[in-house]
Amino acid sequence: MGAIIKYLVAGILRYWLIHTDYWQILANRVEIATPLNSWKRLIEGVYLYDQDINPYEGDSFHESPIILIIFHFLFKRAPYILPLLFTAIDLLTASLLHKASKAFVRIFLNCQQKNQSDVADESKDMLLSREQLMETSEYVLSVYLFNPYSILNCVGMTTTVVQNALLAAALCSAANGFGIVACACLAFATHQALYPVLQIVPIAMILAEVNKGCDKCSYIRTLLAFVVSWGFLIYISAYIMDGSYNYVYNTYGFILTIPDLKPNVGLFWYFFTEMFEHFRLLFICAFQINALALYIVPLTLRFKKEPLLLITVLLALSTVFRSYPCIGDVGFYMAFIPLWRHLFSFMQQKFIVACAFIITSALGPTVWHLWIYSGSANANFFFGVTLSFATAQIFLITDLLFAYIKREFTLRNGFSRMVDGKPAKLVLR
Amino acid sequence: MGRSTFILRVTIFLISLICVQGDTFHEELVIKPFLPAHLYTYFQFITLVNSESSEDTHLSPRSLLEIVSRFQVDELHFTLTEGQWRHRQWGYPVFDAAPGAELYAWFTSEVKDVDSQWKKLSAALSGLFCASLNFIENFNTITPQMALWPMSALPTNKNITSQLRYASLPREIVCTENLTPWKKLLPCESSQGFSALLNSRMIHNTNYHSIGVHVRKICASKDCSEINLEIKQTVSLVYDLNIIKSMDWSFTKLFGQGLPGACPLATSSKVYVDVTSNATRPFQLVPPPESVIYSQRGGSDTTFALYNIKADGQMVTIGAKHGSKNALTLSTPPPIYFNRYILGYGKEFGGIVTELINNFWTPIEVVVLENAPWWLPIQLSSLRINGEAKSDLVLSRYYSPGRSRQKPYHLELLMKLPPRSTTTLTIDFEFIFLKWQEYPPDANHGFYVGSAIITANLPTARNYTSLPISGSTFDSIINASKPWYPAVLRTNGAMVSLPTPDFSMPYNVICLACTVVALAFGPLHNICTKELVLKPTGTPVSLTQKIMNLFKKKQD
Numbered sequence: 006m007g008a009i010i011k012y013l014v015a016g017i018l019r020y021w022l023i024h025t026d027y028w029q030i031l032a033n034r035v036e037i038a039t040p041l042n043s044w045k046r047l048i049e050g051v052y053l054y055d056q057d058i059n060p061y062e063g064d065s066f067h068e069s070p071i072i073l074i075i076f077h078f079l080f081k082r083a084p085y086i087l088p089l090l091f092t093a094i095d096l097l098t099a100s101l102l103h104k105a106s107k108a109f110v111r112i113f114l115n116c117q118q119k120n121q122s123d124v125a126d127e128s129k130d131m132l133l134s135r136e137q138l139m140e141t142s143e144y145v146l147s148v149y150l151f152n153p154y155s156i157l158n159c160v161g162m163t164t165t166v167v168q169n170a171l172l173a174a175a176l177c178s179a180a181n182g183f184g185i186v187a188c189a190c191l192a193f194a195t196h197q198a199l200y201p202v203l204q205i206v207p208i209a210m211i212l213a214e215v216n217k218g219c220d221k222c223s224y225i226r227t228l229l230a231f232v233v234s235w236g237f238l239i240y241i242s243a244y245i246m247d248g249s250y251n252y253v254y255n256t257y258g259f260i261l262t263i264p265d266l267k268p269n270v271g272l273f274w275y276f277f278t279e280m281f282e283h284f285r286l287l288f289i290c291a292f293q294i295n296a297l298a299l300y301i302v303p304l305t306l307r308f309k310k311e312p313l314l315l316i317t318v319l320l321a322l323s324t325v326f327r328s329y330p331c332i333g334d335v336g337f338y339m340a341f342i343p344l345w346r347h348l349f350s351f352m353q354q355k356f357i358v359a360c361a362f363i364i365t366s367a368l369g370p371t372v373w374h375l376w377i378y379s380g381s382a383n384a385n386f387f388f389g390v391t392l393s394f395a396t397a398q399i400f401l402i403t404d405l406l407f408a409y410i411k412r413e414f415t416l417r418n419g420f421s422r423m424v425d426g427k428p429a430k431l432v433l434r
Numbered sequence: 435m436g437r438s439t440f441i442l443r444v445t446i447f448l449i450s451l452i453c454v455q456g457d458t459f460h461e462e463l464v465i466k467p468f469l470p471a472h473l474y475t476y477f478q479f480i481t482l483v484n485s486e487s488s489e490d491t492h493l494s495p496r497s498l499l500e501i502v503s504r505f506q507v508d509e510l511h512f513t514l515t516e517g518q519w520r521h522r523q524w525g526y527p528v529f530d531a532a533p534g535a536e537l538y539a540w541f542t543s544e545v546k547d548v549d550s551q552w553k554k555l556s557a558a559l560s561g562l563f564c565a566s567l568n569f570i571e572n573f574n575t576i577t578p579q580m581a582l583w584p585m586s587a588l589p590t591n592k593n594i595t596s597q598l599r600y601a602s603l604p605r606e607i608v609c610t611e612n613l614t615p616w617k618k619l620l621p622c623e624s625s626q627g628f629s630a631l632l633n634s635r636m637i638h639n640t641n642y643h644s645i646g647v648h649v650r651k652i653c654a655s656k657d658c659s660e661i662n663l664e665i666k667q668t669v670s671l672v673y674d675l676n677i678i679k680s681m682d683w684s685f686t687k688l689f690g691q692g693l694p695g696a697c698p699l700a701t702s703s704k705v706y707v708d709v710t711s712n713a714t715r716p717f718q719l720v721p722p723p724e725s726v727i728y729s730q731r732g733g734s735d736t737t738f739a740l741y742n743i744k745a746d747g748q749m750v751t752i753g754a755k756h757g758s759k760n761a762l763t764l765s766t767p768p769p770i771y772f773n774r775y776i777l778g779y780g781k782e783f784g785g786i787v788t789e790l791i792n793n794f795w796t797p798i799e800v801v802v803l804e805n806a807p808w809w810l811p812i813q814l815s816s817l818r819i820n821g822e823a824k825s826d827l828v829l830s831r832y833y834s835p836g837r838s839r840q841k842p843y844h845l846e847l848l849m850k851l852p853p854r855s856t857t858t859l860t861i862d863f864e865f866i867f868l869k870w871q872e873y874p875p876d877a878n879h880g881f882y883v884g885s886a887i888i889t890a891n892l893p894t895a896r897n898y899t900s901l902p903i904s905g906s907t908f909d910s911i912i913n914a915s916k917p918w919y920p921a922v923l924r925t926n927g928a929m930v931s932l933p934t935p936d937f938s939m940p941y942n943v944i945c946l947a948c949t950v951v952a953l954a955f956g957p958l959h960n961i962c963t964k965e966l967v968l969k970p971t972g973t974p975v976s977l978t979q980k981i982m983n984l985f986k987k988k989q990d
Binding site: 033045048049051052053056058060062063064065264265266267268272274275276277278279280281282288292295299300303304306307322325326376377378383384385388392395396399400402403406407410411413414418422423424425427428429430431432433434 | 961
């Protein structure tokens with residue numbers, strides 16, 4: 006009953022906001038809409054496609070051709086349904102996340118059971134009970150439904166709503182053992198925005214864990230399913246564009262080379278605005294490697310027993326370091342934070358991070374207005390705000406990881422912080 | 435010097451004329467008063483080249499001819515303009531031109547790689563006229579589909595748009611340094627003939643000035659078995675008589691000196707003064723004209739006073755003296771005129787509005803060419819005609835979307851303007867954030883948006899001064915009634931102010947952004963490579979002791 010009320014309230018809130026006069030302003034906000042996902046670009050792309058002009062010839066549309074024809078169909082047949090559709094997709098995402106988190110809790114409990122022998126006697130109280138954990142999935146639902154970031158993302162009717170739904174579906178089906186569905190959904194999300202490709206690693210790990218049996222076979226199967234479905238989607242897209250693969254330059258090429266320097270909440274825009282021309286390629290490579298390849302291997306090796314943590318951290322990292330992030334991505338990974346409620350007591354920067362999120366969210370639109378409309382500020386102000394927003398997210402991620410390893414240590418070695426009767430402190434060595 | 439050399443020159447000229455029997459040169463000046471207080475002077479210098487190769491020409495500028503033959507150009511139009519032609523008050527000029535530099539050319543059908551040829555042509559012309567045409571790149575070049583038609587006598591009657599390239603540089607500033615090489619192309623340069631009147635001191639002070647070179651191929655005879663190359667150099671000037679502080683004008687007042695006779699190499703040297711307005715606001719020409727020509731063309735009656743200028747070295751000064759009675763007079767607006775402006779505030783979203791006004795009693799078909807640079811991305815889905823997304827007025831449409839740093843946005847609409855109506859075209863754009871090195875010097879000055887081209891087949895010749903397509907000299911305008919009168923017009927340009935980054939701190943930005951990346955990299959690296967251990971801390975040290983320790987280390 007409670008859940009239904011939550012859905013209802015969240016749905017009505019979103020639907021109502023789409024129909025207010027402020028919708029246009031929200032849909033055009035730089036924090037919500039990027040060149041990749043904005044509603045305006047979607048309309049332009051669909052319009053051009055409808056007029057038999059290749060939308061990928063110009064610079065106005067960067068979504069995948071599959072999204073293009075789906076929305077072309079919707080615009081032609083039932084344009085009035087779109088606000089409702091976006092609301093429904095977002096609610097579906099919430100419910101998928103809810104389901105996924107329930108399955109994650111089961112996996113988590115299994116893990117805890119397996120590793121119980123390593124736990125020190127005095128730390129036995131720290132082990133989580135089923136009831137405690139079951140509560141967290143309710144929090145996941147509430148956080149996604151009422152997080153202002155995800156609400157605004159849905160109200161802005163960005164294609165990130167679809168991407169979040171696909172990611173949630175991939176995670177949910179992986180946690181429940183539906184390998185093919187998970188791979189297909191993830192491939193679609195990757196086809197849309199490239200960065201979700203990172204999730205294939207934790208998903209493969211979860212699938213191997215859920216479907217008991219040969220681990221390596223499962224990895225290979227997952228990877229194969231993912232590559233095949235991704236390739237299939239690329240082929241289908243080319244088929245839609247009359248066999249031409251040129252759209253790739255406008256989708257993946259656009260994501261990778263960052264030709265549009267319109268400000269967003271990420272780190273790329275001002276960095277590449279101010280970049281010296283002969284260093285541009287070097288730094289584009291460096292930043293993209295940082296976003297796509299740098300952290301995946303070490304984090305996987307370090308947290309191979311904790312695919313759930315890996316999912317959360319990789320989602321967050323790829324949001325911070327992607328070329329065109331929006332607050333919809335932030336809202337999505339934030340829904341996973343309640344899963345780590347038991348780590349909160351080990352986190353040190355909760356207050357700082359929370360304050361930074363609130364302050365930057367308020368300051369961002371303010372300095373944007375000052376810069377663009379009143380002309381009394383300049384680009385540095387907005388850059389400063391996006392920098393601190395990124396820093397806050399990074400602090401959140403690293404704090405979460407530190408909290409996790411501290412808890413792990415405490416579980417194994419007890420609460421005592423004494424070595425041979427002398428006071429000691431925890432350090433990394 | 436003096437008379438004997440002059441006679442010698444004329445003799446040489448006559449001999450060469452007999453030998454080569456090729457090129458002819460005409461110089462013409464048309465003066466037309468615009469009511470209430472402007473004066474339009476239009477110079478045209480026409481060289482007709484008969485010979486095939488550029489070597490045996492004697493009047494035509496070899497530098498230009500070589501460019502034309504080298505790059506296989508069929509037709510070429512190049513103008514450098516400062517100021518804004520006011521179509522509503524002034525009617526239509528003989529050749530309209532976009533503000534700044536404008537270049538368009540048709541290449542012969544043998545040219546396969548038109549783009550590279552176009553780049554070479556603009557570079558060559560850039561050197562010839564000292565203009566910044568080398569800024570013409572792919573990202574500001576378009577291929578108009580309907581708006582521009584060749585005026586050449588071409589083997590096919592079709593508009594071969596694949597061979598056409600168009601570019602305009604609205605930021606280009608026109609100066610003396612462009613006029614001097616332009617005058618060098620004339621056979622008499624600036625020593626003799628009408629070009630002696632073109633003092634840069636005087637003409638750069640006008641309200642509007644435009645110099646141009648137009649090269650095309652025309653039929654030498656009726657059956658078009660032979661083709662001549664026509665090189666037409668034009669100067670359009672609009673004087674504001676309020677600045678001269680008198681309605682009376684004369685060559686001395688306008689050009690700073692009188693006309694020192696015709697160019698001896700010219701076949702004809704004629705001055706036409708439009709005296710039609712004499713009926714409403716009487717004036718007296720001094721000296722009185724040799725003859726008066728009446729012309730009836732497409733429903734408008736025009737009267738020209740004609741002077742034949744001789745190459746006898748006699749100083750000629752033509753002027754007009756108005757009667758004492760100064761009646762308030764207004765000009766009748768032309769059949770179509772237009773207006774263009776930028777909408778919106780802030781530096782995020784905006785719109786371009788083009789208003790087209792048809793005040794004729796029949797519908798007029800026009801082609802509107804909107805040419806938005808790549809840094810002003812227009813959204814076709816936001817195109818509204820009189821506020822409607824779907825309009826019956828649009829008969830045909832061509833759109834080529836732009837690409838950042840590669841291709842401009844190019845929209846062409848064939849529209850039927852209803853009689854006595856105002857049609858408003860609105861299209862939205864988004865401001866682009868450029869890389870810091872892409873901003874021009876003085877980035878906050880604003881960015882120039884080129885003018886739209888409007889091509890119309892006018893049903894009336896009211897306020898229409900262009901020559902008929904087959905005509906070369908100005909006398910072809912006399913009684914040249916046609917079913918319609920083609921006009922290629924340019925709207926005014928516009929200016930937008932793009933958002934700018936802080937140009938002074940690239941290093942800071944690079945350092946700060948990298949620091950944030952390092953903030954993630956450092957802890958993640960630690961977490962992944964190190965393990966947590968308990969390390970005994972010694973007895974707690976007081977702050978003073980810590981400071982003391984610091985000093986001790988320094989002493990070591």
